[in-house]
Amino acid sequence: MNRIDKKFAELKSAGRTGLIPFVTAGDPSAAAMVPLLHALVDSGADLIELGVPFSDPMADGPVIQHANERALANGVGLAQIFGWIGEFRKTDSKTPVVLMGYLNPVEIYGYTRFARDAVAAGVDGVLLVDCPLEEAQTAQALDAAGLRRIFLSAPTTSESRLAALCESARGFLYHVAFAGVTGADRLRLDAVRGRVAAIKARTATPVAVGFGVRDAASAAAIGEFADAIVIGSALVEKLAGRDSADAACAAAREFLAPIRTALGAGAQAHAA
Numbered sequence: 001m002n003r004i005d006k007k008f009a010e011l012k013s014a015g016r017t018g019l020i021p022f023v024t025a026g027d028p029s030a031a032a033m034v035p036l037l038h039a040l041v042d043s044g045a046d047l048i049e050l051g052v053p054f055s056d057p058m059a060d061g062p063v064i065q066h067a068n069e070r071a072l073a074n075g076v077g078l079a080q081i082f083g084w085i086g087e088f089r090k091t092d093s094k095t096p097v098v099l100m101g102y103l104n105p106v107e108i109y110g111y112t113r114f115a116r117d118a119v120a121a122g123v124d125g126v127l128l129v130d131c132p133l134e135e136a137q138t139a140q141a142l143d144a145a146g147l148r149r150i151f152l153s154a155p156t157t158s159e160s161r162l163a164a165l166c167e168s169a170r171g172f173l174y175h176v177a178f179a180g181v182t183g184a185d186r187l188r189l190d191a192v193r194g195r196v197a198a199i200k201a202r203t204a205t206p207v208a209v210g211f212g213v214r215d216a217a218s219a220a221a222i223g224e225f226a227d228a229i230v231i232g233s234a235l236v237e238k239l240a241g242r243d244s245a246d247a248a249c250a251a252a253r254e255f256l257a258p259i260r261t262a263l264g265a266g267a268q269a270h271a272a
Contacts, residue, residue: 002171016046020231025051035245050081093122099123148172149170152176163202167203175210176210177210234255
């Protein structure tokens with residue numbers, strides 16, 4: 001069983017909402033990367049979403065754009081990222097890792113080669129922002145290798161397209177809470193709740209909600225109806241400039257601890 005599927009089964013059995021922190025690979029520094037991945041898990045991460053740096057991250061706001069720029073300036077690429085994940089896997093064989101990024105770096109690396117090296121390193125899923133369901137055949141090598149292709153849904157997704165997404169979704173479906181870029185502050189809870197309910201009526205695949213989740217309060221509110229929450233820009237902002245491994249890990253733990261606590265409290269209240 002893919003680690004993503006296993007983790008969501010465990011979360012469902014325990015009645016817990018999953019916590020998926022996002023960090024950009026190579027930011028705040030290469031030296032901090034592997035210790036930071038472990039610190040995320042120690043802080044309560046159920047899955048990790050690792051951003052692949054790209055020069056034109058059109059779905060991301062300024063915070064993650066700048067993180068991409070810093071990582072690229074340090075020469076971070078897929079080979080180095082696979083190395084970090086492989087090192088992480090030496091002592092963590094259970095936490096799912098999803099690579100999030102854009103089609104261009106994968107295409108340059110080569111789809112078959114990417115799929116082979118990703119699986120060998122211990123990657124479990126891939127979210128390619130600019131490779132939608134309609135072009136999924138482009139990255140067929142990823143599916144063939146056993147990687148879960150994570151698709152995006154949005155408030156603007158049509159009913160017919162949502163039906164197709166729900167039919168094809170594997171691992172989890174990532175629901176974007178609002179139309180916009182990462183890091184924006186325009187979360188409308190009632191609208192997100194209604195949309196997630198509509199998705200869940202169509203598929204048994206878990207639904208994770210991201211974009212606009214910034215703190216313990218917003219995470220707990222969404223955690224009442226989502227299977228997992230994704231938190232990225234607010235965490236990446238806290239990590240900026242914390243170049244040493246100790247500083248980066250301390251910042252991650254300090255930021256995620258209240259969010260993990262709030263998700264746990266929310267799940268208990270919801271179960272009651």
